[in-house]
Amino acid sequence: MSIEVRVPTLGESVTEATVATWFKKPGDKVAADEMLCELETDKVTVEVPAPSAGTLGEIVAAEGETVGVDALLATLNEGAGAAPAPAQPAAEEKTGGGNVDVMVPTLGESVTEATVATWFKKVGDTVAQDEMLCELETDKVSVEVPAPASGTLTQIVAAEGSTVQANGKLAVIGGAGAATTPAPAASAAPAAAAEAPVASDRDVANAPSAEKLMAEKGLDPASVRGTGRDGRIMKEDVMRAAAAPAPVATAPASAPAAAPRAPVAAEDAEREERVKMTRLRQTIARRLKDAQNTAAILTTYNEVDMTEVMALRNQYKDEFEKKHGVRLGFMSFFTKACVHALKEVPEVNAEIDGTDIVYKNYVHMGIAAGTPQGLVVPVIRDADQMSFAGLEKAIAEKGRRARDGKLSMAEMQGGTFTISNGGVYGSLMSSPILNPPQSGILGMHKIQERPMVVNGQIVIRPMMYLALSYDHRIVDGKGAVTFLVRVKDALEDPRRLLMDL
Template sequence: MATDVTVPTLGESITEATLGQWLKKPGDPIKADEPIASLETDKVALEVPSPVAGVMGDQLVAEGATVEVGAVIARIEAAAGAPAKENAGGPPASTPVNPKGAGENVEPRTDEAPADEAPAEADEGASLTLSPAVRRAVLEHHVDPSKIKGTGKDGRLTKDDVLAAAKAQQDGAPSAPATQAPAQGAQSPAPAAGPSPAASQGERREERVRMTRLRQTIASRLKEAQNTAAILTTFNDVDMSAVMEARARYKDLFEKKHGIRLGFMGFFVKAAALAARDVPSVNASIDGDEIVYHDYLDVSVAVSAPNGLVVPVVRDADRMSFAEIEKKIADFGKRAKDGSLTMDDMKGGTFTISNGGVFGSLLSTPIINPPQSAVLGMHRIEERPVVQGGQIVARPMMYLALSYDHRLIDGREAVTFLVRMKEALEDPTRLLIDL
């Protein structure tokens, strides 16, 4: 008897999603609650678990198709069915799972793999469940996922794990997965030279890839912000000497006591909370012909994920300690890479901080995240000559950019907000005594 697998509830006001990828093939053995498919919604990617243990049956929806909440997308056959019992007495190589991640639906064959190699690989590969981003990285870099130790939740592979394994594979002696090039590279005399075969020199190629639902939503919301809000950006620079000195002095004690590294984001979130008290319009929003002021600061922190930029929310950030802020942001970053952020993590937000400096950005004009009215852009720290006391000295400087909705926030208020942040960051004692 087959059990239907339906699209779960996706969150408030979300009624449909895109089936990103099937994580199991027909005939694959499945455990209860094991992910069998990934869905992409407007905000996050999530996995659909199997309601029962058994064998993967019919897949009723193709990858890339739009599905509604409650729709039946697959069926799970009873574990006692033929696909599960045929291999009971044979070698595990008959399991129809491709541990190399080659992306091909290979039919089970019990007469091809050597008996001394197949059992270990099949058992190890059968337990692997790869997210879409990880599976794509495996295919691109030709690595064996069964030989990579996962650092994600429950030991699952992340994209960084695959990239690290690929780099190690390139630095060392070529291994079997790396040198077994696909058919199109068979004519290349030097497979290790790179992913592009020599025969493709001079060719002009194009590739069309359908935008993910998340990317479509990002594009739509950013364009909506430009069309709706009167966006303007103001800048200031900050001498980061005091913050860097405080981090260097207390980082070991901080990590020993709280179990988390003392980063820059804690300082910036606290400084933003302090500045928002003096300039409350930066933390407000427009609703029709009314202005909504918030007596709390929920900071949306822009985090890079495999499928695009996501903005999980640090709630009540103005009431949190440095350690609580750092732990929350570190957790968001890890879960963004694993693809385990939830819809609740994304809801709300009254102000956004985007740190382009981690990618090397010197200056930018960030776009606000509706219905918010302002976004702070952080950038890289670099030594620049500044004049202090009549002397030209080198100081670690960072440019700050505040993009804001000019319908609500005047230029004077935007400049005042950045000045308050600059004062707090250049003299962190202000953060402690609330000045």
């Protein structure tokens, strides 16, 4: 029997929240009332417990998505429940002498490695069972690793930034099997002496977002008063503590962590603001840098006279919108032109897999879109089989979902070629970076009137620079230039698109 996990009541006047962290992944067994995920609103952090024991089915609202009250978060298959401990079977390995190895948990289907993003604890810290030790990041999700037992963190094997394999060793906890009550008391009791001392329960572990923020700002948990259940430190508690003058005394203890940064004058530091990069921004940064490190990126340029496309669009835009219910823009023309060019130069639509070249006999077109959270690339699948109206509808719908933060991972994967339109921001010329593992990306730019020589006469024409960045390991200069010329020809004479020329 399937049970729906929905957004709980968030409080007076609060109508929506952001999914901050999923503690479980599809296929994990959960116990009744075990925490599944954490939501964040403008006011509080809200934990969502499992309504019953079972197995987590589908996650409907991914991390970073905005959800309303009573929105569907996930489904739970009832009847296969288990105690919380078995959810991370790979995280514990007895080594004798009271030591327990902390292992990389199961990362998900087809994911074989992860990067250690953040350690919430340091060597020598006392930890309670199920207290969050560190956070791992994969290309798809972030995974938090809880302590498999109570004790003292005696060794960190995989430091922040290192890559670990599935089932790899992360750390060692010594003194395992000791009473769990004293372990978190060191951090929970100073926060509020009158709070209940049973800090070994998972329910009173600090919010992961709070742990990260405290580590980032160099705050000792003992200096932060938790207002959550049983004294649990929430993200807003850390923000209040950071804004107060008292915690300044604890800053020198963590100052060495920020050593790589150049010294800043005190008066300048007071006017700075330090903000943690979002997971999306970190992923963008990592993927773009990986592309530069891996591919032999080269960019070639051309320019296109937009006169004919603009005239055709102006002639039919009203009739087009009346019939199809969507506006006729330039993106459908560029998508169609790229599809035709990709058929003639298939290596631009291919990718390298080891020592093989994988040619794609289809076009899944990525359309880069800027959002308040960062650049995302939703994919229009089988764009080569779509009409102008179908393309415009798909592009508009993906664009809306991107701006609303509703895109799923599936909607941003599988692209074979990408179009990026910097012209909407006023860019005149740029060199786009590849979206790996793709081998080509077309950069569109601002349409600007310039004097051009046509049939021996100087005339004013609406011109746009085009830039094709490509992986020179697979695409030769001849193929890149041919591709751009075919795109230019199709846009300067749109009738070629109808004739498949």
